[in-house]
Amino acid sequence: MPKVLIVEDELIIADMAEEMLIEHGYEVCGIARTIAEAVALDRRHTPDLAIIDMRLADGEAGTEVAARLSKRHGLGVLYITGNMAQVIQTAVDGHGCLSKPYHGAELLRSLEIVASIAATGSAAPPFPRRFQILATAATTSGRVPHG
Secondary structure, three states, X not given: OOEEEEEOOXXXXXXXXXXXXXXXXXXXXXXXXXXXXXXXXXXXXXXXXXXXXXEOHHHOEHHHHHHHHOXXXXXXXXXXXXXXXXXXXXXXXXXXXXXOOOOHHHHHHHHHHXXXXXXXXXXXXXXXXXXXXXXXXXXHHOOOOOO
């Protein structure tokens, strides 16, 4: 059962994601609202996947969370954002991005894709309509993801 860290400052969104993930067999190791909380949860639980919102409490950036967590090999990072263009331009640590608003099925499929990229360096369609594989996924894995 994959362990997921949710980094989201909007608790309603975080709670809904947590509930859905648990219903589908994921273990949620915690919800962080800040970089410091995310780093502490990562050290304590060593998650397999991280869902990271781009804008966090107190103006912190999700890219900074990913930069601190990605030091560990094999962590799959899925950004969640309302501004896909910003992620594509600024995200250097991460495998994929899902645009808000999203449906539960899109989140689940996006996590499957990110897990595949983190583990094998590639992923196969279908890809959710609001999902984008990040160019950094190809450079960190040494392979170009399918799709």
